[in-house]
Structures are given as C-alpha cells and as structure tokens.
Amino acid sequence: MRIERIAVIGGGTMGNGIAHVFAQAGRRVTLVDTNQDLLEKALGLIFKNLDRQVKKEVISLGEKEAAVSRISTTTSMEEAGAEAQLIVEAVPEEVGIKEKIFRVLDEAAPEDTILASNTSSISITRIAGFTRRPHKVIGMHFMNPVPVMKLVEVIRGLATDDATTETVMTLSRELGKTPVEVNDFPGFVSNRVLMPMINEAVFALMEGVAEAEAIDTVMKLGMAHPMGPLALADLIGLDVCLGILEVLHRDLGDDRYRPCPLLRKYVAAGWLGRKSGRGFFSYDG
Ligand code: NAI
Numbered sequence: 001m002r003i004e005r006i007a008v009i010g011g012g013t014m015g016n017g018i019a020h021v022f023a024q025a026g027r028r029v030t031l032v033d034t035n036q037d038l039l040e041k042a043l044g045l046i047f048k049n050l051d052r053q054v055k056k057e058v059i060s061l062g063e064k065e066a067a068v069s070r071i072s073t074t075t076s077m078e079e080a081g082a083e084a085q086l087i088v089e090a091v092p093e094e095v096g097i098k099e100k101i102f103r104v105l106d107e108a109a110p111e112d113t114i115l116a117s118n119t120s121s122i123s124i125t126r127i128a129g130f131t132r133r134p135h136k137v138i139g140m141h142f143m144n145p146v147p148v149m150k151l152v153e154v155i156r157g158l159a160t161d162d163a164t165t166e167t168v169m170t171l172s173r174e175l176g177k178t179p180v181e182v183n184d185f186p187g188f189v190s191n192r193v194l195m196p197m198i199n200e201a202v203f204a205l206m207e208g209v210a211e212a213e214a215i216d217t218v219m220k221l222g223m224a225h226p227m228g229p230l231a232l233a234d235l236i237g238l239d240v241c242l243g244i245l246e247v248l249h250r251d252l253g254d255d256r257y258r259p260c261p262l263l264r265k266y267v268a269a270g271w272l273g274r275k276s277g278r279g280f281f282s283y284d285g
Contacts, residue, residue, distance in 0.1 A: 001112075001163075003171050007032060007080035007087045009101055011042030011073075013237065013275065014118050015090035017146025020046045023067040024059065024147075025175045030080040031073045039073040046071065049147055077101065081108035086171070088140055090118040093243040098122060099130045106131040114164055116140035120191050120240065121247040124157035124184045134159035138168050141188065142177075144236060152179045153190050186251035191244050194232075199245055199260050201229035205280070206262035212280045230280040233263075234273035242267050 004027055008019045011033040019031045019042070033039045050064045059067075074080050081087060087105055091097050098117065105115055115137045117127050128134035139155025152172040156165055165181065172179035182189050201215050210218070216228020233241050242264060248257035266272075266279065273279030 001085065001167055003086045003114075003167065004028060005083055005085050006030070007077075007084035009077060009080070009087065009089045009105070010091035011039055012090065012092075013144060014142060014146060015088075016042040016045045017049075017144070018088055018090055018118065018142055019071055020049060020067070020147050021142075021175050021177075023070040024050075024063070026066075027070065029071050030084065031071060032077050032080045033073075033075065035075060036073075039075070043071070043073065049145075053147070077104050078108040081105045081113070082110075084109060084113055086114045086116060086168075088116045088118060093120055093122065093240055093247075095122055095126070098127055102127055102130040102137075106133060112136070114138065114167060116168065118142055121187050121244040123186070123251070124155045124160070128157045128159055135161040136164050138164050139184070139188070140168055140172070141190065143190075150176075150178050151190075152177045153188055154179045154181045155184055155188050156181065157184050187244060187248050192248065195241060195244050195248060196257065198229045198233045198241055199257070199263065202233070202260040202263045202280075205230065206260060234279035234281055234283075236273065237275055238263060238272050238279050239267050 006022050006027050007030045008015050009032045011031050019029045022029045031039060031042060033042060050067055053059045054061055054064050087109060089101055091101060102115060115131060117124065117139055118141055119139060124137060124139040128137035131137055134157060137157055138160050141153035141155060143149035143151050154168055169179045187195060204210060204215055205212055212230045216230050219225045219228045242259050245257055245259040270276055271278045274283050277283050
C-alpha cells in the first residue's frame, strides 16, 4: 500500500518536524494540535526550517512552496483520522494522554489505517492494546531534529504484522531516512543506551565531578560525540529525558536507571532545556 495521506497528532518539537518531512516527500499531511495558536506556531517553525533548507540549497523555492501547500491543520482528531492512511502520534510522553488519543483514532480512522507512535519509551504493545487493531500499530521513532537526522527506529509491538512493518520501512526510505527495525523493549535501542549516559552526566554534574561545559567537552573531544550529553539533553527536553528514565526504571525494574535528583529538580523548576530557554546551558534569545 502506498501511503499518500498522513495525519500527525501533536505539532510540538517532533510533530512539526515529522509533518515537514512527509510534506517534503510529496505526501498530504494534516497536522493536529489542541488549539489554533499552537498550530500556527508549528506551521511558522515548518516554514522557517524549509526556508533554511532553501538557503542551504538542499531544496528549491518551488519545492518549498509545494511542501507548504500539502500541509493543512485542524484541532479535530476525528476529522484528520477519517482521511488518513497513516497516523503518527507525537504528543507528550504520558501513557494516559496517548491512551485517550489511540482510543479516539481507533474509532475515527478506517480499519486499514496504520497507527504509529513516535514515543521514546512507552511500550508499543501497550499502546496497541488501547485499540482493536494491534496488528496495525507500530513505533515510528524519529530523531530530533527530524528534517536533519537520518534514523527512524521502527518498533514492532508483539502483534504488529509484517505488512505494517514493511509499509513503514518502505515509507521511511522514501523520506530519505534509514529505518532500523527493533523489538519492543523499554527504551528500544536508542534510549536504552542514550539515557543512562545522559543520566550519568547529570550525576557527574551534581556530584561536582566537573562543570557542565567540561563534561560535554570531555565527551565531544574524547569520545568523538558531535555534541555533549548535557547539551543533547537540553535539545531533547529535560522533561522528556526524565519521562524516559522513569519508564526504564519502572519497566526494567533496575535501580541503575533511577533518574538523577538534579534532573528532577531542573524539571520541577521549569528548566526544560532549549524549549524553555534554560536547562544545563542558557539559550537567551
Ligand atoms: P512537545 O511537548 O514539544 O509537543 C507535544 C505536542 O502535543 C504539543 O504541541 C501539545 O500541544 C500537543 N498535544 C498535547 N495533547 C494533545 C492532544 N490531545 N491532541 C493533539 N495534540 C496534543 O513534545 P515532543 O518533544 O515533540 O515529544 C512528542 C513525542 O515524541 C513524545 O512521545 C516524545 O517522547 C517523543 N520524542 C521526543 C524527542 C525529542 O527530542 N523531544 C525525540 C524522539 C521522540
């Protein structure tokens, strides 16, 4: 099945990037968020990022305009779901919110529509259990920033069928991405490996092993990481990192995944990283 019509639920950090790459690859996209202001903000970001690609000569002005013309917005999940062949959910990393959304989408969308989640850590098998189509539910885990990063981690739930997996793998390649298929375990591969490293960097900061800048410099110059773990945490969002660590801690039942108290403190203070202007580093302006 060739996928032409896509709905993206949530126009935040990830959702606007996901809508961007689908529209750029010639698909019609309906972006859904809870109010018009958020939708306009998301569209504004998509336009800005497409402009940047034009300036860098990654795409032409005509391609930018064509991509923009393929994106529409609505606050109605039912309306977006009724038309879509694939729905990608990118709302906050809380199982209760995702449950509500998957129940609504399962009712609203045609029975052969694939329901994908961009979740960083919540079990795809569990999300699939909120629907009557678990064989058509899959993880499509894009990386941040979506237009730039090549990887899509494709997560098969226990019941996900081969046809659904193949459709999503093919579509990911058509976006110019490299999909990698993994099984449904807490944190999948990406966050199972990444989050303990970020958490350990926060412990090192809390214990005074070194300043934030020094910790990141060690990892950049010593381990050839393109960015340090604390700057990466700021980019991901400290609330998102905390949410993922809580899932790893609870679902794997091992204290080595316990979130660092300093990370909890920053999130409680509203220091969420780039999106709030302050995290381990400051982002004035
Ligand atoms: P975000 O907080 O930036 O955006 C979430 C968006 O969902 C907001 O615009 C919010 O208004 C909207 N939303 C909330 N409830 C909604 C509803 N009922 N209907 C429609 N829209 C609703 O979150 P972010 O960072 O984009 O994360 C989204 C998902 O992507 C999470 O599951 C996260 O774990 C995952 N993810 C995040 C990455 C990151 O670097 N931030 C990387 C990969 C995955």
